[in-house]
Amino acid sequence: MRLVFAGTPAPAVPSLRALHDSPHEIVAVVTRTDAPLGRKRVLTPSPVAAAAASLGLPTIKADRLDAGATAGITALAPDLGVIVAYGGLVREPLLSTPPHGWINLHFSLLPRWRGAAPVQHALIAGDPVTGAGVFRLVPELDAGDVYDELRYPVPPRASAGDVLAALADQGAELLVRVVDRIAAGTASATPQQGEVTYAAKLTADDGRIRWDETADAVLSRIRGTTPEPGAFTTVAGARLKVLAAHRADREPPLAAGRIALHAGQVLVGTATAPIALARVQPAGKQAMDAGAWWRGQRQAEAVAGS
Incomplete structure (x- = not known):
């Protein structure tokens, strides 16, 4: 034909x-x-x-x-x-x-x-x-x-x-x-x-991570908006793109949005279990391992979405 x-x-x-x-x-x-x-x-x-x-x-x-x-x-x-x-x-x-x-x-x-x-x-x-x-x-x-x-x-x-x-x-x-x-x-x-x-076509705000959702919902949003429009949160007022993350069910609980390092993993609290960040991209910088980003923050804890 x-x-x-x-x-x-x-x-x-x-x-x-x-x-x-x-x-x-x-x-x-x-x-x-x-x-x-x-x-x-x-x-x-x-x-x-x-x-x-x-x-x-x-x-x-x-x-x-x-x-x-x-x-x-x-x-x-x-x-x-x-x-x-x-x-x-x-x-x-x-x-x-x-x-x-x-x-x-x-x-x-x-x-x-x-x-x-x-x-x-x-x-x-x-x-x-x-x-x-x-x-x-x-x-x-x-x-x-x-x-x-x-x-x-x-x-x-x-x-x-x-x-x-x-x-x-x-x-x-x-x-x-x-x-x-x-x-x-x-x-x-x-x-x-x-x-x-x-x-419907996604907007940039569809990529905003809602840390008060369950771990499953948070991970689903990250995966569903990667690579476009991109999943993101803010830390100390700076935008942070989250490129990859995974479940961390066996790690200690954290308040929703709370970020902390535990056993070498960068954890963020959700409404249920925490998740572990794997790859991130700070504003104006190249993508990097989440651990490298966190070491550059030079703090014990922080709050995502702040």
Whole structure:
């Protein structure tokens, strides 16, 4: 089939490459326009745009699938539209332009966590299992019938970045299988069943650690907001990014937010058991071992969130 692929961030790249290696033809790649990155705000192509260039695929750069983008895509006469984390909505008449419509690879077990940040919300909520699914795009957000899905048990210390990378690779294989079935006329889709939950785009404040929550909730927030937007707290008024932490159930209890060194570990109290900080990043500095950061504080105890 003739495919139009729409995607923007790095997790969409494995799907683009897998489809490029399949028997199907990618007639165009749609991705968002170059964005200013870094301290010098240099205009930089999206990861999907860079991958498309390396594969020699024509690219349409658009932040919205407006009339111009719709006309460009329609002129290519695609059989199927494929979208993976593009960052924009597909509306009519573009939604009905390809004879086989559009399909979307989404990184959750729908209808749980419809929306922009499904993996992050799944980890923050402490879901033991998440996954990915390929569904038919409809006007309502992430509500279409599901062609196929995969389940992924969340590893105990995995971050949202780790889980998303794994789902991006496994989901690419799932996506190609669904496209093959659609081409062969053997694909079937099932209506979503279960409680609908939504995964709104995270803000910086979603990464703020609430030390009065349980240890499980604190660790889930740290993992779910790593690497973006980043889990953080404050110590003596200075921002401290927490990159990795783990349970410390056998250590002596600490008041919520209290930081202390015990048996070589930097512990922080929660509403239940303390947790041990492993990697941190003070404001304006490089990431470092939590022990090295604490030695630089030159104090016996401190309070996080102060």
